[in-house]
Amino acid sequence: MVGHYDENLLSDMLPLYYTKYFPQNIFCRWLCCGCSPQPLSNRELSFTLADDVYLRYLSISDQKELQTLFQKKCPHKLDIGAVYNTKPSIARHDSVVLARELVFDIDLTDYDEVRTCCKEAKVCEKCWKFMVIACEIIDKALKDDFGFQNILWVFSGRRGIHCWVSDYEARVLDSPGRGAVADYLCLIMGGDNQNKKVNLGNDNLHTSIRRALDIIDKYFEEILQDQEFFSTNDGLKAFLKQIPDDNLRSQTEKKLEKLPESSLERWRNFISLYETYCRENGFAVRKIKYLVEEIKVQYCYPRLDVNVTKGFNHLLKSPFSIHPKTGKVSVVFKPTNARKMKLSDVPTIQSLLDDSTADSTEHQNNMKTSVKIFQEVVFSLEKAEAMRRKADANMSLEF
Amino acid sequence: MDLNIKRKSTKTVITGSLLETYPHDLQMYKIPPTEEIPLQEFETLALERLTLLRSLATATTLKGFRPFSDEWKEYIQSDLRNQGLKYYAKLCEYTKCGTDADLHARRKDHIAHFILRLAYCRNEELRRWFVARELELFKMRFMTMNSEAVDTFFRLNNLSYTNISEEEKLEIISCLRESTPYQNIDNMKFYKVKFYEVLDLVRSRKVFLNGGYAFIPHRDFVSVLSAQFRTHLRQSLAVACHHLGEIEQDERLVCLLKGLHQSYTGADYADTKAVVPIESLDSLSAKSYPLCMRQLHEQLRLSHHLRHGGRLQYGLFLKGIGVTLEDSLRFWREEFTKIMDLDKFEKQYSYNVRYNYGKEGSKRNYSPFSCLRIINETVGPGDCHGCPYRHCDVSNLKNKLQGYGVDPQAISEIVDTSKKGHFQVACSKYFDTIHNVDLGLGINHPNQFFEESQKLLKGEIKVEIKKENKINLKKEALDDLDFDDDL
Numbered sequence: 001m002v003g004h005y006d007e008n009l010l011s012d013m014l015p016l017y018y019t020k021y022f023p024q025n026i027f028c029r030w031l032c033c034g035c036s037p038q039p040l041s042n043r044e045l046s047f048t049l050a051d052d053v054y055l056r057y058l059s060i061s062d063q064k065e066l067q068t069l070f071q072k073k074c075p076h077k078l079d080i081g082a083v084y085n086t087k088p089s090i091a092r093h094d095s096v097v098l099a100r101e102l103v104f105d106i107d108l109t110d111y112d113e114v115r116t117c118c119k120e121a122k123v124c125e126k127c128w129k130f131m132v133i134a135c136e137i138i139d140k141a142l143k144d145d146f147g148f149q150n151i152l153w154v155f156s157g158r159r160g161i162h163c164w165v166s167d168y169e170a171r172v173l174d175s176p177g178r179g180a181v182a183d184y185l186c187l188i189m190g191g192d193n194q195n196k197k198v199n200l201g202n203d204n205l206h207t208s209i210r211r212a213l214d215i216i217d218k219y220f221e222e223i224l225q226d227q228e229f230f231s232t233n234d235g236l237k238a239f240l241k242q243i244p245d246d247n248l249r250s251q252t253e254k255k256l257e258k259l260p261e262s263s264l265e266r267w268r269n270f271i272s273l274y275e276t277y278c279r280e281n282g283f284a285v286r287k288i289k290y291l292v293e294e295i296k297v298q299y300c301y302p303r304l305d306v307n308v309t310k311g312f313n314h315l316l317k318s319p320f321s322i323h324p325k326t327g328k329v330s331v332v333f334k335p336t337n338a339r340k341m342k343l344s345d346v347p348t349i350q351s352l353l354d355d356s357t358a359d360s361t362e363h364q365n366n367m368k369t370s371v372k373i374f375q376e377v378v379f380s381l382e383k384a385e386a387m388r389r390k391a392d393a394n395m396s397l398e399f
Numbered sequence: 400m401d402l403n404i405k406r407k408s409t410k411t412v413i414t415g416s417l418l419e420t421y422p423h424d425l426q427m428y429k430i431p432p433t434e435e436i437p438l439q440e441f442e443t444l445a446l447e448r449l450t451l452l453r454s455l456a457t458a459t460t461l462k463g464f465r466p467f468s469d470e471w472k473e474y475i476q477s478d479l480r481n482q483g484l485k486y487y488a489k490l491c492e493y494t495k496c497g498t499d500a501d502l503h504a505r506r507k508d509h510i511a512h513f514i515l516r517l518a519y520c521r522n523e524e525l526r527r528w529f530v531a532r533e534l535e536l537f538k539m540r541f542m543t544m545n546s547e548a549v550d551t552f553f554r555l556n557n558l559s560y561t562n563i564s565e566e567e568k569l570e571i572i573s574c575l576r577e578s579t580p581y582q583n584i585d586n587m588k589f590y591k592v593k594f595y596e597v598l599d600l601v602r603s604r605k606v607f608l609n610g611g612y613a614f615i616p617h618r619d620f621v622s623v624l625s626a627q628f629r630t631h632l633r634q635s636l637a638v639a640c641h642h643l644g645e646i647e648q649d650e651r652l653v654c655l656l657k658g659l660h661q662s663y664t665g666a667d668y669a670d671t672k673a674v675v676p677i678e679s680l681d682s683l684s685a686k687s688y689p690l691c692m693r694q695l696h697e698q699l700r701l702s703h704h705l706r707h708g709g710r711l712q713y714g715l716f717l718k719g720i721g722v723t724l725e726d727s728l729r730f731w732r733e734e735f736t737k738i739m740d741l742d743k744f745e746k747q748y749s750y751n752v753r754y755n756y757g758k759e760g761s762k763r764n765y766s767p768f769s770c771l772r773i774i775n776e777t778v779g780p781g782d783c784h785g786c787p788y789r790h791c792d793v794s795n796l797k798n799k800l801q802g803y804g805v806d807p808q809a810i811s812e813i814v815d816t817s818k819k820g821h822f823q824v825a826c827s828k829y830f831d832t833i834h835n836v837d838l839g840l841g842i843n844h845p846n847q848f849f850e851e852s853q854k855l856l857k858g859e860i861k862v863e864i865k866k867e868n869k870i871n872l873k874k875e876a877l878d879d880l881d882f883d884d885d886l
């Protein structure tokens with residue numbers, strides 16, 4: 001099926017896709033809410049055209065203009081930027097960013113040091129489970145901890161997911177605020193020069209971390225078996241580097257090397273070794289109090305691209321844009337459904353436009369479902385916006 | 400801003416009204432001074448405040464004390480007294496107040512703060528430095544106040560908060576216990592504030608969050624206040640920057656203000672006169688690069704690629720040492736095209752290179768990053784930028800230094816220093832080691848590291864080569880530090 005997709009045909013297919021499948025109306029309403037109280041035209045859109053020509057500072061004032069722009073330029077990729085105090089344009093360097101959805105970008109390439117099934121641009125059902133965990137943890141934190149309600153989850157089109165938070169408070173959050181939210185959610189820190197990237201200290205575990213661990217636990221053994229993190233020599237070495245205590249490390253090394261390669265078995269043996277070690281060395285365990293949790297986090301916790309979240313005007317690929325390399329639609333999905341979502345279920349531009357492809361009917365349906373989920377999110381956002389405006393009006397009456 | 404610089408007569412201020420104007424030691428600096436100030440006093444006040452802020456900066460970055468720790472406060476206290484700024488030293492300790500001298504100190508504090516706003520508002524780098532220092536000062540002063548003073552402060556600034564009810568607290572008590580970093584939570588009153596009022600607590604996960612609210616005990620109000628203080632100050636600086644033109648009609652003021660801001664930031668290395676050919680980068684990287692740049696250079700040579708953060712950090716550094724735009728383009732192109740075709744490079748990467756030189760986008764002349772900036776960079780999986788003393792595992796740092804043939808004693812000294820969190824001090828030790836000197840420079844910019852090194856190598860500075868016995872002395876001191884090295 002993917003074999004059918006040919007990037008060279010994209011320019012021929014896109015005009016029809018934009019007219020027939022792209023949910024223009026709902027899309028504009030979503031953008032509109034995200035701009036309010038500024039007009040829709042203050043929002044920056046950007047297009048990537050064929051041959052990688054990159055157009056920034058575009059804007060539209062209604063759906064009609066969007067359709068015209070689509071037909072005129074036929075963007076291979078569509079990105080969404082910030083809301084400015086004026087209509088965005090290249091010439092205006094004095095324009096200021098006023099608002100922007102709080103966004104998150106999670107990409108499987110950042111899991112390359114842990115995932116064993118694929119590397120770089122590749123992705124399969126096995127490593128997709130990392131995204132499922134990420135989505136569940138982040139969604140929960142945004143709702144429970146930060147009280148956000150209008151959250152949109154979007155498949156990035158190839159190997160990752162995006163999250164857009166449209167609550168008013170999130171949209172006007174300043175950069176230190178965005179930075180703080182990102183840091184709060186980020187437990188894995190450090191670059192290629194740090195082997196152990198997680199340190200949970202030795203106090204109590206923060207409520208949000210404990211909750212995240214509960215989520216990870218639902219998947220951990222399954223992923224362990226999928227990925228076989230510790231079965232190769234390199235994998236085992238990387239694992240041993242997570243253990244800061246010399247004695248425990250050498251004990252573990254001796255024991256695990258002798259075991260068969262199954263990661264699950266090695267893991268269970270490590271746990272029992274660790275527990276005995278802690279019992280026998282009461283004094284030394286402070287440093288490794290949360291070692292097991294730290295390792296779980298290092299292997300499974302979401303790896304956010306924090307720069308995308310921190311930046312106020314980072315452009316991010318729009319929902320329902322086509323990924324030019326895969327032809328896949330950036331579909332909207334329900335976080336509660338992430339677990340059931342299969343990559344092969346994601347419609348491609350080819351399967352939508354050409355009914356002779358094998359998955360066509362199914363993909364048509366999936367596309368409809370996705371638009372419907374998008375609609376639901378936009379409706380509730382519109383309701384929230386209406387309420388906010390009413391509250392604002394009452395406030396100003398009182399004074 | 401309404402600073403009327405005195406050219407006419409001086410009004411005498413009566414102490415009685417001083418107490419009304421300055422009812423508290425600590426202020427939020429909401430209202431600018433309106434009295435007329437003689438130019439002479441203007442200058443003195445500015446310089447004195449500058450000394451104060453510098454003293455804070457030294458304590459944190461050069462001495463490497465943990466901010467707000469006792470040693471940190473002690474250092475500042477004694478430094479202020481040594482510099483003859485007893486009134487600031489007293490203000491920082493919190494005066495019960497009453498005496499005339501105390502009131503005058505408050506007035507100076509007020510006026511001086513506003514003068515420095517003018518000097519520091521002109522660009523982002525300056526603003527950031529200023530806000531960071533003023534914030535440290537504010538926090539330090541708030542934290543030394545007793546509870547009575549805190550209450551008065553709240554009352555004077557119209558800050559009223561009510562605590563949550565016992566029932567509400569009981570419902571979430573276990574969450575409060577695990578997410579609030581204090582003992583005896585049960586006896587504390589808790590307050591509910593929006594999460595964005597306590598961003599520093601959110602960032603470090605030191606507070607329980609629920610439904611968008613943060614639940615904090617009384618002592619964490621310092622976070623709420625400093626956040627307000629920061630926001631207010633940032634906005635005021637932006638406004639001040641807009642009005643600079645009006646103030647700068649006065650020649651004398653211009654000189655003074657400009658002089659001030661040059662006297663504290665040092666060069667920003669955005670415009671350099673030297674020209675460095677890219678053919679010499681390999682040898683320069685071994686001889687004169689700080690570790691953060693050396694590692695990026697080597698990574699680039701090795702994998703013919705750097706991720707965004709690395710390209711930015713290294714690209715701007717190269718510009719700063721005097722690599723021309725054309726050379727820079729050639730340099731990146733030659734490496735990147737080993738793994739991608741020319742077309743891709745031109746489309747995706749050459750823009751960034753030109754951007755660094757102010758030829759694209761907003762066309763700003765970007766300055767190379769300072770150590771402070773680099774040390775605080777976010778470094779994620781796949782990245783190798785940042786400051787190695789901060790962002791490398793101990794074992795990796797050791798291996799790296801060993802690979803460079805650094806002598807084992809120096810290595811353990813460097814590693815040890817960086818383990819304690821004194822990254823720039825470690826960097827300075829590395830400088831001394833590779834140059835075989837004992838200068839103990841304060842390193843605060845990678846380009847400064849480079850320039851100092853070049854000066855040394857070209858013989859512009861004469862130094863005595865480290866003496867043998869000195870090394871022995873250090874060795875003894877090191878022995879007892881060495882044991883918990885290999886984590």
Ligand code: SF4
Pocket residue numbers: 689690691692769770773774785786787788822823826842843844845848
């Ligand atoms: S201290 Fe500064 S110059 Fe030295 S390695 Fe770190 S960032 Fe680079």
Ligand SMILES: [Zn+2]
Pocket residue numbers: 115117118122123124125126127128
């Ligand atoms: Zn995979």
